[in-house]
Amino acid sequence: MRTSVRGPLLIATLALVWGSNFLWIKVALDAFSPIQLTVARMVLGALVLLAVVAIRRDKLPADLPTWGHLFVAALVANAAPYLLFALGETRVDSGIAGALNATTPLWTLALAFLVRQSSRLSGLQVLGLVLGFLGSLLIFTPWDASSVNTLGALFCLLAALSYGISYLYMSKYLTPKNLTPTVLSTSQLIAASVLTALTLPLDTAGAPTWSWVPWLSLAILGVLGTGLAYIINYALIRTEGPVGASVVTYLVPITSVVFGIAFLSESISLPPFIGIAVILLGVRMSRRRPHR
16 A cells, blocks of 8 residues: 555544544443443453464563553553543543543643653743643533533543653653564553453442443454554554654544544533634644744
8 A cells, every 4th residue: 555545544544443432432331330341441452462462473571670660651551541531431421531632742741841851842832731721621611510520521631641641651661662562562451451450349330231232332442442553553653653643633532522423412512612622723732843
C-alpha cells in the first residue's frame, strides 16, 4: 500500500477504534462492574499482544528495575485511567467521556512544565491551556443543576490527567530502554492485568450477568480497542511520525460523540458541544510552537 494512502487509512482506523472504545465501555457496563470490565479488558489486551510477541519471537524484559518501572507505568497509563473511565461512564454519556479524554495533551504539557521536563511555554501554548480547561468547564456546566453529572465527569478528567502523568513517566524511564514498542506495550498490559486483578476482592458487585451484546462489547474492547490498537498506533507513528499521528487526538472525541448519538441515542446540549470545540482548539494551540 502506498504511504500516501496508508497514513490516512491508519489515522481513520485508529480514530474509529479509540473513539468507539467509549461506546463499548458503556454497553459492557450493562453486564459488568467497572472493576470486572477493567480487569477483563487488560487480560484480553495482554493476551493479544503476547501472541504478537510470540509470533515475532521477541523477549520480555528480564530485569527487576525495568519491571518496577513497567508496573508504575501500568498504574498511571492503564489501570487507573481505564477504571476511572469505566466509573465515569456509569454516570455520564460515552460522548462526554471521549470529549474529556481530549484534555490529555493539555495535562501533559502543563505537567511537563511543572516538573521541568519542558523549559518554557510560549504565549500561544499558555492560551491553548487556558482554552482547553475553559472548554472542560463548559462540559461540566456547574451552573446548571440538570447538566452533566459532576462526579462522573470528574472521574473522566482524572483519567485524562493520569494519561498525562504516564506520558511523562514513560518518556523518562521506559522509552530510553532498548526495548521494542510491542514488548513494552505487552509487558505493561501484563503488569496492568496483575494490578487490576488485585482489586477484584474489593468489588462488591455480583458475578457478571449474561447478555451477548455486553459480552461482545467487552471482547471488542479488549481485543481490538486495547490490544490491536497498540499495534495500529505504532504502525501509524512509523508511517506518519509522532506529529502526523497526533491528528488522532482531534478525531477521537468527534467519533466518540457520533457513536454515542448514533448507537446509544445520547444527546448533547449546546454548552458541552461548544466545550468540545474549545478543548480541541486549545489542544491545537498548545501544540503550536513559535517559528524561529
